[in-house]
Amino acid sequence: MVSTTAKQWVAAPLAALLLLGASNDALAKGCIKGAAVGAVAGHVAHHHALLGAAAGCVVGHHLAKKKEREERERRREQRREAEQQAHAAGT
Numbered sequence: 001m002v003s004t005t006a007k008q009w010v011a012a013p014l015a016a017l018l019l020l021g022a023s024n025d026a027l028a029k030g031c032i033k034g035a036a037v038g039a040v041a042g043h044v045a046h047h048h049a050l051l052g053a054a055a056g057c058v059v060g061h062h063l064a065k066k067k068e069r070e071e072r073e074r075r076r077e078q079r080r081e082a083e084q085q086a087h088a089a090g091t
Contacts, residue, residue, distance in 0.1 A: 029068070034060015 042052015
């Protein structure tokens with residue numbers, strides 16, 4: 001007989017994979033890592049691994065999107081500075 005704990009350890013990653021399969025690549029960024037962390041945290045907090053995985057997926061995606069936005073802004077600023085230096089060197 002399979003214990004409830006074993007079922008949760010199988011169900012949480014399975015739910016995360018289903019979420020990924022149903023989403024596009026942009027939505028999936030951060031979801032796997034967040035779902036894994038959320039599943040463990042949810043399991044520890046009164047055996048709510050599936051809820052933890054779902055919440056972790058949402059949070060992981062949000063953080064990945066935020067990091068991507070910050071990286072894009074950093075590259076844009078570096079390009080702007082390089083253009084200003086090139087312009088100053090040319091004058």
